Amino acid sequence: MDPMAEIKATFFQECEEQLAELESGLLAMEGGDTESETVNAVFRAVHSVKGGAGAFGLDDLVHFAHIFETTLDEVRSNRLAASNEVVKALLRSADVLADLVRAARDGGGVDQARCDACAAELSAFTGIEDAADGDDGMGEIDFQPMQMAPLDLDLDAAEAPPEAAAPEPAAWSLRFKPRPELYAKANETVLLLRELARLGEVEVELDASDLPLLPHLDPEGAYLSWNVSVRGDATEADLREVFEFVDADCELDVQAIGADGEPMELPNSELDIAALISMAQSASEAPAEAAANLDAPLVDPDPPEPGPGRAELAVVDIAPPEPAAADSAAAPPANAANARGEAKNAPPAAAAGATIRVDLDRVDRLIDLVGELVINQAMLAQRVNEAGLARASNVAGGLDELEQLTREIQDSVMAIRAQPVKSVFQRMPRLVRELANITGKQVRLITEGEGTEVDKTVIERLTDPLTHMLRNAIDHGLETPEKRLAAGKNPEGSVKLSAAHRSGRIVIEVADDGGGINRERVKQIAIDKGLIAAEAVLTDEEIDNLIFLPGFSTASAISDISGRGVGMDVVKRSIQDLGGRITITSRPGLGSTFSMSLPLTLAVLDGMVVTAGQQTLVAPLTSIIETLQPKRDDVHGLGGGARVISIRGSYVPLVDVGLSLGYRAEPLDSEQGVALLIEGEGGSRAVLLVDAIQGQRQVVIKSLEANYRRVPGIAAATILGDGRVALILDIDALVAASRTAEAPRLLQAG
Amino acid sequence: MSKTILTVDDSRTMRDMLRLALVDAGFNVVQAEDGVHGLEVLAGETPDVIVTDINMPRMDGYGFIEGVRADARCRAIPILVLTTESSAEKKMRARDAGATGWIVKPFNPEKLVEAIRRVAA
Numbered sequence: 001m002d003p004m005a006e007i008k009a010t011f012f013q014e015c016e017e018q019l020a021e022l023e024s025g026l027l028a029m030e031g032g033d034t035e036s037e038t039v040n041a042v043f044r045a046v047h048s049v050k051g052g053a054g055a056f057g058l059d060d061l062v063h064f065a066h067i068f069e070t071t072l073d074e075v076r077s078n079r080l081a082a083s084n085e086v087v088k089a090l091l092r093s094a095d096v097l098a099d100l101v102r103a104a105r106d107g108g109g110v111d112q113a114r115c116d117a118c119a120a121e122l123s124a125f126t127g128i129e130d131a132a133d134g135d136d137g138m139g140e141i142d143f144q145p146m147q148m149a150p151l152d153l154d155l156d157a158a159e160a161p162p163e164a165a166a167p168e169p170a171a172w173s174l175r176f177k178p179r180p181e182l183y184a185k186a187n188e189t190v191l192l193l194r195e196l197a198r199l200g201e202v203e204v205e206l207d208a209s210d211l212p213l214l215p216h217l218d219p220e221g222a223y224l225s226w227n228v229s230v231r232g233d234a235t236e237a238d239l240r241e242v243f244e245f246v247d248a249d250c251e252l253d254v255q256a257i258g259a260d261g262e263p264m265e266l267p268n269s270e271l272d273i274a275a276l277i278s279m280a281q282s283a284s285e286a287p288a289e290a291a292a293n294l295d296a297p298l299v300d301p302d303p304p305e306p307g308p309g310r311a312e313l314a315v316v317d318i319a320p321p322e323p324a325a326a327d328s329a330a331a332p333p334a335n336a337a338n339a340r341g342e343a344k345n346a347p348p349a350a351a352a353g354a355t356i357r358v359d360l361d362r363v364d365r366l367i368d369l370v371g372e373l374v375i376n377q378a379m380l381a382q383r384v385n386e387a388g389l390a391r392a393s394n395v396a397g398g399l400d401e402l403e404q405l406t407r408e409i410q411d412s413v414m415a416i417r418a419q420p421v422k423s424v425f426q427r428m429p430r431l432v433r434e435l436a437n438i439t440g441k442q443v444r445l446i447t448e449g450e451g452t453e454v455d456k457t458v459i460e461r462l463t464d465p466l467t468h469m470l471r472n473a474i475d476h477g478l479e480t481p482e483k484r485l486a487a488g489k490n491p492e493g494s495v496k497l498s499a500a501h502r503s504g505r506i507v508i509e510v511a512d513d514g515g516g517i518n519r520e521r522v523k524q525i526a527i528d529k530g531l532i533a534a535e536a537v538l539t540d541e542e543i544d545n546l547i548f549l550p551g552f553s554t555a556s557a558i559s560d561i562s563g564r565g566v567g568m569d570v571v572k573r574s575i576q577d578l579g580g581r582i583t584i585t586s587r588p589g590l591g592s593t594f595s596m597s598l599p600l601t602l603a604v605l606d607g608m609v610v611t612a613g614q615q616t617l618v619a620p621l622t623s624i625i626e627t628l629q630p631k632r633d634d635v636h637g638l639g640g641g642a643r644v645i646s647i648r649g650s651y652v653p654l655v656d657v658g659l660s661l662g663y664r665a666e667p668l669d670s671e672q673g674v675a676l677l678i679e680g681e682g683g684s685r686a687v688l689l690v691d692a693i694q695g696q697r698q699v700v701i702k703s704l705e706a707n708y709r710r711v712p713g714i715a716a717a718t719i720l721g722d723g724r725v726a727l728i729l730d731i732d733a734l735v736a737a738s739r740t741a742e743a744p745r746l747l748q749a750g
Numbered sequence: 751m752s753k754t755i756l757t758v759d760d761s762r763t764m765r766d767m768l769r770l771a772l773v774d775a776g777f778n779v780v781q782a783e784d785g786v787h788g789l790e791v792l793a794g795e796t797p798d799v800i801v802t803d804i805n806m807p808r809m810d811g812y813g814f815i816e817g818v819r820a821d822a823r824c825r826a827i828p829i830l831v832l833t834t835e836s837s838a839e840k841k842m843r844a845r846d847a848g849a850t851g852w853i854v855k856p857f858n859p860e861k862l863v864e865a866i867r868r869v870a871a
Binding site for chain 1: 760761762763764766767770805806807819825826827828829834842845848849850851852855856857868869870
């Protein structure tokens with residue numbers, strides 16, 4: 001990869017981090033955080049984006065970031081109060097900045113009107129005109145500071161062609177007298193002279209007349225000055241540029257020499273540099289003070305001590321006393337102690353979260369290998385068992401330890417892929433703001449448990465469903481402020497997004513305090529759309545779950561927000577694809593809660609290993625509620641081969657796994673088998689009838705789709721300890737099949 | 751012997767760009783992520799030139815420069831400041847803190863190497 005392209009990729013990656021930082025900082029400010037470090041961090045984030053964008057010539061981005069930064073600088077320096085209004089505008093600007101970053105990264109345009117409006121809003125706060133930058137919109141970057149300070153030599157301007165008639169100087173004569181500050185800032189006369197020598201032929205003459213006698217010599221003083229003549233076609237600006245870094249710390253006279261060897265007056269060009277310089281000097285440093293420095297070299301009243309002799313000094317004509325060489329005599333650096341103390345107080349760099357960046361492929365390869373290791377360990381355990389070794393034998397003991405270790409390795413490796421859900425949650429405040437604007441509703445987003453960790457893949461695939469659920473909650477869940485007031489509620493609705501670990505899974509909830517699901521309306525719509533029979537008698541829970549049916553949408557006209565071609569059925573499907581479940585609880589007038597329960601990882605699964613029709617299968621343990629031994633009296637045939645089982649008074653469909661998957665032609669006698677009561681999506685239950693239970697085991701999931709093809713009723717495969725492949729049951733598909741009487745045989749149907 | 755440059759910048763992008771430009775120009779590059787880190791690196795390294803950003807967490811560029819200038823061993827090291835603006839005020843502030851010179855961002859590698867050449871013995 002081209003190194004610049006690589007750096008650009010890093011830049012965009014970093015931009016994302018900065019944007020996240022920016023948003024969380026602004027949100028903290030919105031919540032009343034007035035710490036200066038928060039504002040500084042926000043400022044730095046924008047500043048960083050701008051700096052990088054400049055390097056890649058992303059002008060639109062630079063321009064906007066510059067305006068943004070200007071406003072933040074005002075806030076940072078307490079010239080602009082971080083009022084609610086200001087912070088809200090800053091948040092909107094952060095969104096625009098994010099759009100610009102993404103537009104720069106992925107191509108495509110941005111909402112120019114929105115950018116401009118936002119930029120204008122920011123400029124209005126600061127009242128600084130340069131931010132608005134006139135009428136030409138975003139076209140131009142304005143890097144030039146508004147107040148063109150005298151010191152800021154604009155070399156391009158200085159190089160403006162002189163009057164045509166002006167005589168060319170034959171040479172330049174410079175007188176250069178450094179002040180001690182010049183050396184204190186690690187500038188070197190010799191380097192400046194070297195630079196001058198690059199411009200033309202130079203003659204250097206040292207003026208050591210100010211050099212005091214040794215007893216009066218301040219080792220850090222500056223006593224030497226130089227007269228230099230430069231021949232060649234260098235312009236005055238070229239010469240001045242050499243002294244760009246030091247012009248405030250030295251006396252510099254530049255004199256043009258005519259062909260006759262006499263000083264000549266150059267016609268005043270547009271920029272009178274000499275005047276500017278003198279103004280700058282008088283402004284920046286009182287000349288009197290400078291003179292005092294020069295006139296009073298007796299800073300060190302100590303008796304003479306052996307030091308660099310005068311003769312030596314004269315020899316090293318263009319190497320003046322170097323500050324560093326004199327550190328023994330240097331004033332004890334009181335500042336140094338301060339600075340060190342500061343450094344000590346600050347935490348060491350490592351504590352700032354030492355991280356390394358690793359290619360995801362490498363992690364996945366590691367996870368694969370650990371998966372193999374787990375399988376291999378299981379196989380080994382089985383072999384040892386088969387060999388009939390005593391449980392107390394050394395081999396068995398070692399094997400136990402091995403098992404322990406492999407499990408720990410596996411957990412640790414999985415933890416590498418685990419990430420806090422914060423990365424997804426962080427995107428939501430923006431969505432909520434936009435939705436609130438569009439719907440005219442007042443919404444407060446509360447997030448909880450952002451630090452909850454879950455596998456990276458789960459996180460990546462969580463964004464879309466979560467986005468849609470939030471849309472749904474705000475668009476359909478929350479009422480308008482008027483309705484809320486009428487109902488005696490706070491006009492501002494709240495949506496709570498929370499994540500928590502619960503028994504080996506992560507549970508993510510989207511809860512609104514809106515009106516709850518209007519069940520009558522939901523049922524009517526389902527009837528109108530032919531999704532359910534008109535006379536169907538449904539429990540509240542069943543009605544709530546209707547909204548997950550494909551083709552269901554409660555908005556009578558497809559709204560701009562929720563109606564983006566995604567229904568709750570798609571949300572449910574994507575959650576299920578992640579091995580998760582989604583449930584609703586809704587209370588009229590009080591709001592609804594959508595709860596998603598997801599596995600922490602997609603790589604391993606706790607499963608119950610069962611036998612059906614001589615085949616070994618795995619049922620995900622999380623779906624199993626209980627196991628039971630069915631009694632013949634409890635099982636009732638319904639005709640068409642369908643059976644139900646009565647469990648504590650309720651009838652549950654019985655799924656003969658062997659028959660469903662086509663392992664056997666005849667149904668298994670219910671008394672011969674074992675029943676697993678399972679709960680599928682949305683709480684629908686079924687009983688799986690299998691021949692026998694072998695045990696519980698953690699299995700490594702191997703994709704069947706990637707390695708073979710999709711098989712209905714089967715979610716994935718795994719390799720067992722004996723090296724054989726076992727299929728993992730797709731519980732939801734089996735339950736769904738049990739509800740549609742006409743397709744009891746999945747494999748044949750598929 | 752090639753010169754060693756210490757770069758201090760909190761932005762990974764900038765660090766990468768500085769490293770690329772400087773390594774291409776034949777310099778040894780040592781990097782730090784902020785002022786505090788920069789001073790820590792200086793405890794074990796004596797670079798020929800330091801290039802530092804101003805806006806950084808924990809310790810900004812001004813604080814860092816003051817720290818370097820207050821250290822007898824390091825105070826003669828030329829320090830170039832990276833600044834996004836050519837504003838005189840910012841330059842003056844950097845110079846008052848003890849910076850040797852500055853580089854205006856966005857810089858190109860030639861400008862960077864040129865500025866280093868101008869201050870490096």
